[in-house]
Amino acid sequence: MIPSAFDYYAPKTVAEAVALLREYGEQAKVLAGGQSLLPLLKLRLASPRVVVDLGRIADLAYIRREGEEVAIGAMTRHEEVERSDVVRQYCRLLAATAATIGDVQVRNRGTIGGSLAHADPAGDFPAAVLALEGRMKVVGPDGERWIAAEDFFLDVMTTALKADEILTEVRVAVDGEGARSAYEKIRQKATGFALCGVAVRLRVDEAKVCQDVAVGVTGVGAKAYRARAVEEALRGKEVTEAAIASAAAEAVQGVEPNEDAQASAAYRAHLARVCTRRALSRALAGS
Ligand SMILES: Cc1cc2nc3c(=O)[nH]c(=O)nc-3n(C[C@H](O)[C@H](O)[C@H](O)COP(=O)(O)OP(=O)(O)OC[C@H]3O[C@@H](n4cnc5c(N)ncnc54)[C@H](O)[C@@H]3O)c2cc1C
Incomplete structure (x- = not known):
């Protein structure tokens, strides 16, 4: 099927994206890798008036060690999580989990932020981020806040994200001595x-x-x-x-x-x- 008509925006910064979400609220949908959202649009299970594509925001895809945590930008693809030396060295569970997601095409397009924000009851990353006691950084009109993984997933495809907030980063603790x-x-x-x-x-x-x-x-x-x-x-x-x-x-x-x-x-x-x-x-x- 063909999605309902929508206006498409491709902001260059998180602040611009948040401003759009603030303006359009529940009528807007964020687009990340599109692997879950596009099927929903095509089936018309979602018919947003506005789609806000995060793909042009340069600084949302990264993996780096920050002190005793590994920080992963929301737009980091599953495949990048799977192959990252930092992830393999410091939080192997995430790399092992990423490798099981969908197929090569899905892993090349899908993002960790999209997977967590979508909160599919059968999504793989939520289980790993819970076991790693991770935390999510979300940005909205009032600035940023952190949400512990256990407080993030609320129900079927429902998270603690508000309609005008964007998930920008997930952090997990580095594997400690003897971690398995x-x-x-x-x-x-x-x-x-x-x-x-x-x-x-x-x-x-x-x-x-x-x-x-x-x-x-x-x-x-x-x-x-x-x-x-x-x-x-x-x-x-x-x-x-x-x-x-x-x-x-x-x-x-x-x-x-x-x-x-x-x-x-x-x-x-x-x-x-x-x-x-x-x-x-x-x-x-x-x-
Ligand atoms: C054939 C197929 C097989 C799959 N198999 C698996 C599997 O085995 N395991 C698995 O876990 N997943 C699987 N998936 C889903 C895949 O992992 C998706 O990539 C993921 O669920 C959503 O990520 P995305 O980047 O594609 O997000 P999108 O589809 O772009 O967005 C999904 C939802 O999250 C919201 N969103 C996205 N990013 C953000 C953000 N940064 N802040 C706020 N909201 C945001 C969107 O508005 C939308 O509501 C599969 C998908 C397909 C098509």
């Missing part, structure tokens, strides 16, 4: 999206006692979430395969799994437990 991580995903065969994806960050001491663990789950509920019950079951305990299996059983505690044509709620819950167990085992093994 893994992303485990089971794809829907036709689309490549996650039926379930689990991101794990784990730190154990020499006796394999869990010092720190964070688990982000996507594809299962209305939004990506932290599997707190899994984390609680492991923290301070020796991380054995038996302990992992027992903890992974808690992967959907407090969550209502989605039920749709692709998978029943019971199957999604099963996948969440399986992916959690596999991701924890792989992280522990350091593979």
Whole structure:
């Protein structure tokens, strides 16, 4: 189908983009890589009056270490996250996650900011950014503010971003000494999206006692979430395969799994437990 008519703007600065969003509010849509927005426009599931393309804003695509964090500009493509030496060295979980997204074309066009702002219940980056306890920088008419990943994802395709705000950067802490991580995903065969994806960050001491663990789950509920019950079951305990299996059983505690044509709620819950167990085992093994 052909999208409804809209006015197209390509501002050169974030300030200009924010001014447009302020002027048009809910009638405007930001365009990043277009991999989610363009299908919505073509299906007329979204019919904005104005499209504000971030593609001409020069300083929104970068990856750099900033102190004890890695800072990634919102317009950084999935492929750049996947291949970045900085990401591979300092937050491997993000590179591993990026590599599982869609196909080559999608990874060459899609942006990390678009993926997080879109908040697809099956999006991969939200799970990883939750497990990495990342934070988002957003800019609006009143200046900038930071939102912790856990406060960012609110519901199906709904975030804490206001209509006149732009996500400009995501930051995650650099992998600390002994940090281990893994992303485990089971794809829907036709689309490549996650039926379930689990991101794990784990730190154990020499006796394999869990010092720190964070688990982000996507594809299962209305939004990506932290599997707190899994984390609680492991923290301070020796991380054995038996302990992992027992903890992974808690992967959907407090969550209502989605039920749709692709998978029943019971199957999604099963996948969440399986992916959690596999991701924890792989992280522990350091593979
Ligand atoms: C065939 C196919 C397969 C895919 N498979 C996967 C997959 O396996 N895993 C996965 O995670 N994703 C998948 N995707 C989605 C892909 O990752 C998209 O790139 C991503 O969801 C959106 O990023 P984008 O840059 O394309 O954003 P766009 O499509 O341009 O925008 C998406 C939404 O976010 C808003 N937005 C974008 N950037 C910003 C910003 N900086 N500030 C505020 N709002 C913003 C837009 O207004 C829009 O509402 C797939 C897409 C396709 C077409």
